[in-house]
Amino acid sequence: MASTSATIDLPVPPARVWQLIGGFDSLPDWLPYIPASVAAEGGRVRRLENADGGVIVERLVAFDDAARSYSYTILDAPFPVTDYLSTLSVHEVPGLPDASRVVWSGTFTPAGADEAEVTALFHGIYTDGLAALRDTLAA
Template identity: 55%
Template sequence: MATASAFIDIPVSADQVWQLVGGFNSLPDWLPFIVSSEASEGGRLRHLKTADAAIVERLQTFDNAGKTYSYSIVESPFPVADYLATLKVEAQGEGTRVTWSGSFTPVGVSDEEAHALFKGVYEGGLAALKANFPG
């Protein structure tokens, strides 16, 4: 099993960040490469579209008070299986730390290649998130 993670510090309250990212179906609101997200199964499944791919993810855990959720991939073009990721928003001093991490089994690629892929997704996504909070 391989893993990847990234974090970013944002100079606003955890409540403000969670308001934007806390909805499982809210990725298009802050992640530019997600063109659309459609919920099904009472909001537990999200059908994501990028410019050139479709991804289906299932909500596994959700803790609104703890400002965290975990999800798995049901369908995607990514070369992994057994994917489980967590997005966590934590108050940190005057601001917020957001951590996005995942574990997965590479399929047809090395652990290092899979790690690099998701580390890039997480870092790029968190940078896009921070851009929503100028200053």
């Protein structure tokens, strides 16, 4: 099992960040490389489409609004992994009540691919995603 995570601190209150990213179907609101998301099964499954028309299907497995966190698995995607579990969470920055720390992390088992390459792939997705979140909030 491999894992990676990315973290960003933002000069925005956690409640505001969570309002933007806390909906499982909200990726198109802040992630430019995911322009479309269609919810299914009462919002517990999302069908994402990337800018190239590729499809990723994910299932929500845990949601905690009070803790500002959700976790999801991949049901279908063009990624060489199995047993994927990712969590997106928003925390207060200690001593800075108007700042947020956003963490995007995942664990997975590479399938037919080099572990370092797959880890770098997801680390890039998380890092680029958090940079897009920063840019969206600054706009």
